[in-house]
Amino acid sequence: MTLLDLPHTLPAQGAAILVRTLYxxxxxxxxxxAAASATGAAVDPADLEQAVWxxxxxxxxxxxxxxxxxxxxxxxxxxxxxxxxxxxxRERPYRDERTADLTAGLFxxxxxxALGADQRRMLHAAVDRLPGPCARLMRALLAxxxxxxxxxxxxxxMSQGSLGPIRSRCLGCLRRMLxxxxxxxxxxxxxx
Numbered sequence: 001m002t003l004l005d006l007p008h009t010l011p012a013q014g015a016a017i018l019v020r021t022l023y024x025x026x027x028x029x030x031x032x033x034a035a036a037s038a039t040g041a042a043v044d045p046a047d048l049e050q051a052v053w054x055x056x057x058x059x060x061x062x063x064x065x066x067x068x069x070x071x072x073x074x075x076x077x078x079x080x081x082x083x084x085x086x087x088x089x090r091e092r093p094y095r096d097e098r099t100a101d102l103t104a105g106l107f108x109x110x111x112x113x114a115l116g117a118d119q120r121r122m123l124h125a126a127v128d129r130l131p132g133p134c135a136r137l138m139r140a141l142l143a144x145x146x147x148x149x150x151x152x153x154x155x156x157x158m159s160q161g162s163l164g165p166i167r168s169r170c171l172g173c174l175r176r177m178l179x180x181x182x183x184x185x186x187x188x189x190x191x192x
Contacts, residue, residue, distance in 0.1 A: 131173070
């Protein structure tokens, strides 16, 4: 038995009036509590609202509406927010072995692996067409051994401090080359 099942104790008009009366308070308290939890686990204000209405409807039939509804709403919203934060802190995402390495083509099957290999071939072909010292520098940066800047500088006979600016210019050149060959997808309608 819930508040909605109380035809003799609380008429349907009374329940509707109670909901209409409490709605702004429940909404404001839920939003305030969700905003206050910005430093902790995120709590959705709509979820808090729903939980408060559910708690109100779960009250035993003999009790009727709470005597001090404003205090009851505040206390219930805070309790539900604490419960939601505790739950969010304890939840851990399910770790699937297939999602461990998306770049290796383990997820998505052979199509993703073929696309990845094709993209790597295109990148290495574009790196080979770079002018001046850019091709050597980019090949060194893309080496599977993952050398440090000090090792790359020693290998190319450059100062370590000049690698960053040269790398930036080379990446800009590479980006322009690849953009001319393949139209890159735009980010949310913005131009790169």
